[in-house]
Amino acid sequence: QLQLQESGPGLVKPSETLSLTCTVSGGSISSTSYYWGWIRQPPGKGLEWIGSISYGGSTYYSPSLKSRVTISVDTSKNQFSLKVTSVTAADTAVYYCARQSSSGGAFDIWGQGTMVTVS
């Protein structure tokens, strides 16, 4: 059964770079049927898509975050990663990684999420 697990620092200082990794287990990240995405949720608020990547490295970013976000993939480690630069308190959120169907765009498997506080 495919599982995703986020990892990374839970506390980041303002103006620094937030870095998270998502490890995929129970299956391969190298599939043309799926993208791999990051979604975040500020405390008490709704879901916000950050961006997605294919196993080949093609990336798609939210227009509102595109200037500060980089998503990369490491197929040898079955991982994909997120970097958000110049963070502020507004970037405080639970960050989820998820598998996204390339047909229809739905996120069908999610990680448990990791809370990142900017302070």
Added chain:
Amino acid sequence: SYELTQPPSVSVSPGQTASITCSGDKLGNKYACWYQQKPGQSPVLVIYQDTKRPSGIPERFSGSNSGNTATLTISGTQAMDEADYYCQAWDSSTHVVFGGGTKLTVL
């Protein structure tokens, strides 16, 4: 930028039908899907490609998408269905957009 609008809250009595709407410009031309999120948990996909149910999702969950509105319908609503519900649209140009979420109360 593309936006999806959901009602902040919907209330339903147990056993009745709940309908949650999601509105966006020409949404029917995009794929819509729906997620259920309970407190402290990750979202769960309940409808994808407008009308399809993932394995393990009860038949009481159904979806439609036409014109400017996608709708999630829960028939015979149960107490366990109380949760936040999010719609999401996808196409090759706008990629992913989420609605603001709807809190479903079963009372």
